[in-house]
Amino acid sequence: MLTEIKNTLSSKGEVNIQIKATPGAKENLIKGFMADGTLKVLVTAAPEKNKANQAIVDLLAKKLAVPKSCISLLYGASSRDKVFKIIRK
Numbered sequence: 001m002l003t004e005i006k007n008t009l010s011s012k013g014e015v016n017i018q019i020k021a022t023p024g025a026k027e028n029l030i031k032g033f034m035a036d037g038t039l040k041v042l043v044t045a046a047p048e049k050n051k052a053n054q055a056i057v058d059l060l061a062k063k064l065a066v067p068k069s070c071i072s073l074l075y076g077a078s079s080r081d082k083v084f085k086i087i088r089k
Contacts, residue, residue, distance in 0.1 A: 001030065005064065005086075006064060009064070010088065014088065015086050016083055017060075018039065018082070019040075019041050019076075019081075019084060020039070020081060021042075022043070023043055023045055023052035023080075024044070024046055025042035027042065027044060028043050029041070030042075030063060038081075041056055041059065041060075047078075053073055056082070066088070070087050071084055072084065
């Protein structure tokens with residue numbers, strides 16, 4: 001599921017990912033791509049004090065095997081619709 005993102009990251013050195021976040025879920029999980037190409041991500045963290053955004057960064061870092069410092073939030077800090085930038089070190 002994340003192979004396309006990993007391949008783009010390897011070839012271009014960076015990738016922007018559109019994410020639809022669901023905070024307050026039962027588990028941290030990457031559900032998959034929606035019809036429009038947005039990645040659906042569920043996190044247990046509450047949508048307050050940047051906790052959900054940090055949980056998404058943690059999950060992406062783990063699943064893509066990149067340091068958390070390589071992931072930054074570009075848009076949507078207080079929205080369910082977000083764009084994260086991931087760079088390769």
